[in-house]
Amino acid sequence: LLLNVPLRRRAVSNRxxxxxxxxxxxxxxxxxxxxxxxxxxxxxSTRERVLEVAERLRYVAHEGARSLTRQQTFAIGLIxxxxxxxxxxxxxxxxxxxxxxxxxxxxxxxAHGQVDEALSAIRSMRGRVDGLLLMSPxxxxxxxxxxxxxxxxxVFLNSHTGDxxxxxxxxxxAGAVAMVRHLAASGRRRIAHISGPAANGDAAExxxxxxxxxxxxxxxxxxxxxxxxxxxxxxxxxxxAALDPRPxxxxxxxxxxxxxxxxxxxxxxxxxxxxxxxxxxxDVPLARFLSPPLTTMRTDVAHFARLAVExxxxxxxxxxxxxxxxxxxxxxxxxxxxxxxxxxxxxDRVSGSPHHA
Amino acid sequence: LLLNVPLRRRAVSNRxxxxxxxxxxxxxxxxxxxxxxxxxxxxxSTRERVLEVAERLRYVAHEGARSLTRQQTFAIGLIxxxxxxxxxxxxxxxxxxxxxxxxxxxxxxxAHGQVDEALSAIRSMRGRVDGLLLMSPxxxxxxxxxxxxxxxxxVFLNSHTGDxxxxxxxxxxAGAVAMVRHLAASGRRRIAHISGPAANGDAAExxxxxxxxxxxxxxxxxxxxxxxxxxxxxxxxxxxAALDPRPxxxxxxxxxxxxxxxxxxxxxxxxxxxxxxxxxxxDVPLARFLSPPLTTMRTDVAHFARLAVExxxxxxxxxxxxxxxxxxxxxxxxxxxxxxxxxxxxxDRVSGSPHHA
DNA sequence: CTGTTAGCGCCTTCAG
DNA sequence: CTGAAGGCGCTAACAG
Numbered sequence: 037l038l039l040n041v042p043l044r045r046r047a048v049s050n051r052x053x054x055x056x057x058x059x060x061x062x063x064x065x066x067x068x069x070x071x072x073x074x075x076x077x078x079x080x081s082t083r084e085r086v087l088e089v090a091e092r093l094r095y096v097a098h099e100g101a102r103s104l105t106r107q108q109t110f111a112i113g114l115i116x117x118x119x120x121x122x123x124x125x126x127x128x129x130x131x132x133x134x135x136x137x138x139x140x141x142x143x144x145x146x147a148h149g150q151v152d153e154a155l156s157a158i159r160s161m162r163g164r165v166d167g168l169l170l171m172s173p174x175x176x177x178x179x180x181x182x183x184x185x186x187x188x189x190x191v192f193l194n195s196h197t198g199d200x201x202x203x204x205x206x207x208x209x210a211g212a213v214a215m216v217r218h219l220a221a222s223g224r225r226r227i228a229h230i231s232g233p234a235a236n237g238d239a240a241e242x243x244x245x246x247x248x249x250x251x252x253x254x255x256x257x258x259x260x261x262x263x264x265x266x267x268x269x270x271x272x273x274x275x276x277a278a279l280d281p282r283p284x285x286x287x288x289x290x291x292x293x294x295x296x297x298x299x300x301x302x303x304x305x306x307x308x309x310x311x312x313x314x315x316x317x318x319d320v321p322l323a324r325f326l327s328p329p330l331t332t333m334r335t336d337v338a339h340f341a342r343l344a345v346e347x348x349x350x351x352x353x354x355x356x357x358x359x360x361x362x363x364x365x366x367x368x369x370x371x372x373x374x375x376x377x378x379x380x381x382x383x384d385r386v387s388g389s390p391h392h393a
Numbered sequence: 394l395l396l397n398v399p400l401r402r403r404a405v406s407n408r409x410x411x412x413x414x415x416x417x418x419x420x421x422x423x424x425x426x427x428x429x430x431x432x433x434x435x436x437x438s439t440r441e442r443v444l445e446v447a448e449r450l451r452y453v454a455h456e457g458a459r460s461l462t463r464q465q466t467f468a469i470g471l472i473x474x475x476x477x478x479x480x481x482x483x484x485x486x487x488x489x490x491x492x493x494x495x496x497x498x499x500x501x502x503x504a505h506g507q508v509d510e511a512l513s514a515i516r517s518m519r520g521r522v523d524g525l526l527l528m529s530p531x532x533x534x535x536x537x538x539x540x541x542x543x544x545x546x547x548v549f550l551n552s553h554t555g556d557x558x559x560x561x562x563x564x565x566x567a568g569a570v571a572m573v574r575h576l577a578a579s580g581r582r583r584i585a586h587i588s589g590p591a592a593n594g595d596a597a598e599x600x601x602x603x604x605x606x607x608x609x610x611x612x613x614x615x616x617x618x619x620x621x622x623x624x625x626x627x628x629x630x631x632x633x634a635a636l637d638p639r640p641x642x643x644x645x646x647x648x649x650x651x652x653x654x655x656x657x658x659x660x661x662x663x664x665x666x667x668x669x670x671x672x673x674x675x676d677v678p679l680a681r682f683l684s685p686p687l688t689t690m691r692t693d694v695a696h697f698a699r700l701a702v703e704x705x706x707x708x709x710x711x712x713x714x715x716x717x718x719x720x721x722x723x724x725x726x727x728x729x730x731x732x733x734x735x736x737x738x739x740x741d742r743v744s745g746s747p748h749h750a
Numbered sequence: 751c752t753g754t755t756a757g758c759g760c761c762t763t764c765a766g
Numbered sequence: 767c768t769g770a771a772g773g774c775g776c777t778a779a780c781a782g
Contacts, residue, residue, distance in 0.1 A: 052544075119486040164521075
């Protein structure tokens with residue numbers, strides 16, 4: 037009766053399972069499992085036979101299945117707003133190095149500043165990762181947090197969420213203040229700012245730091261609304277070059293805008309730093325290649341990411357130790373764009389507190 | 394007798410499964426599954442009830458389990474030699490955009506130029522991804538290929554493996570030739586080269602292109618052995634600045650070395666491009682920010698990665714269409730470092746065949 | 751339209 | 767030291 041019932045669809049599958057190894061080695065799958073995970077005690081003869089067969093068959097364990105029984109995937113989900121530019125490149129590098137060190141893989145996803153994309157990314161991470169690293173400067177982290185599956189530990193990166201979530205953050209405010217003070221200390225009196233996207237938490241903090249510390253009166257014309265892009269920096273440069281009276285310093289909310297601004301100022305015939313000094317934020321690798329090299333706030337993003345991973349791994353290990361990680365204090369790096377005298381890496385003048393205070 | 398046997402360990406687990414939803418909604422798990430995947434036809438009333446309960450319980454499907462039954466993970470593994478610098482950043486960005494578009498996630502891993510790390514990465518991908526994107530310029534791709542699990546389609550990136558594997562490659566040789574010819578055409582006669590790591594396939598091809606097309610006789614002093622790092626570029630710059638007779642052009646095997654070289658030449662008092670012209674390879678974003686902006690071969694890495702993902706997705710869909718993808722021909726971008734006259738993006742002079750010939 | 755029942759590939763008690 | 771058996775959470779026939 038059941039003669040021509042096809043034995044499921046695996047007719048032409050070349051998938052090799054633990055069962056194949058067991059059959060070929062003439063042992064039970066339990067024994068194969070033991071050997072492969074070197075557990076318990078297994079007779080040396082069995083052990084050798086299994087190993088031999090496994091190699092001959094090119095058997096590689098199915099990590100998906102293994103995760104299911106172990107209830108652990110050894111993967112960490114990383115949800116970023118974007119992947120553009122060196123900031124994220126560095127972030128990823130740091131996260132990867134630290135994750136690998138702890139035996140974890142990285143599952144990367146981008147949300148492009150859309151809450152729904154972030155939520156969908158989170159959902160699709162359930163059951164494929166043991167924990168989540170979440171960077172969401174473009175929207176309220178708290179609202180995202182509510183949608184986290186209950187069994188998915190998460191660490192927020194640089195989002196000014198309430199006390200509820202675990203957060204590893206950069207002290208944007210203090211960094212901005214430090215930069216503006218440096219500019220003022222070197223004699224600049226009319227300091228302008230190129231801000232980041234309005235909805236971005238980091239950008240908001242940097243703007244706040246600028247506002248609270250700039251010399252002179254509030255002047256709306258001195259704040260150009262940017263979006264972290266090079267093009268915004270160029271536009272800002274043109275704007276400020278034409279302004280009368282002209283600012284004598286510009287603090288850009290990130291390095292990429294500073295770079296764009298620098299280029300357009302030069303095109304407009306403005307001398308940097310003689311006429312206008314420029315300061316950035318992040319210290320991406322690009323910064324020291326500009327001419328003049330860019331004074332900026334160094335955040336060591338890779339290190340920042342490493343911290344976050346370590347924090348997450350601790351959380352996942354059930355180390356119910358919700359001790360807050362202190363915000364990371366950016367460090368001022370003085371280069372020629374503010375009137376410093378040196379340009380190459382070896383002579384960067386670095387000041388401020390180190391990462392671990 | 395079995396009264397006090399603890400019902401497995403899940404005593405305090407807050408994991409919510411499809412079964413919880415089914416019980417709460419008073420239907421079978423099959424129905425829940427149907428609703429959640431909107432399959433078949435389900436009574437509207439059932440449907441609503443399930444949806445309501447799922448939301449109330451904050452149920453999120455376990456993707457791991459789902460992958461196991463579906464025999465499909467909707468993830469792509471990406472194994473890279475490293476994560477340093479804009480080249481990989483761009484690669485990742487392109488891969489991500491294209492993978493997301495096809496409904497896939499990216500599982501990232503690095504091999505650091507070690508064969509064993511690459512092999513271990515491959516093993517740990519089995520059963521968590523549907524296909525592999527593999528970049529292994531530092532060692533023989535064929536040897537890696539032999540260790541691929543049989544059920545894991547793979548696409549090699551830029552590795553000059555035999556015809557066996559699917560490869561998406563950049564035409565390094567042709568690119569190098571084009572650059573050297575450009576240098577020669579603008580009157581340079583003594584053209585030097587900074588090569589990449591000896592074991593690196595791309596580097597080897599670029600060197601070969603240089604050798605086959607440079608004017609004048611072979612001169613070992615004109616080839617400085619680099620390793621793709623900025624520091625190597627600086628060292629090369631010092632070397633060539635001191636050489637007598639000095640070269641009048643330098644072709645660096647990648648942009649980062651070109652950047653380092655440029656800086657050290659300037660420090661040595663050599664004028665670029667008047668005394669020495671410089672050409673790079675890759676056209677990373679950094680290139681146009683240098684001063685003078687760098688003439689280079691643009692490969693559009695992001696696009697390259699997109700192609701590779703599309704190829705892989707096609708392979709995975711069983712489109713047994715092993716039509717080779719033509720090597721991507723880099724495009725010459727002329728900027729001021731070779732004597733061009735313009736510096737900003739809008740006026741880059743681009744020539745050569747476009748990516749799709 | 752809905753529930754029951756096999757697995758997916760592996761790990762892990764529990765008995766031999 | 768080893769094998770049998772029961773899940774992990776979900777999907778997909780197959781009967782009702």
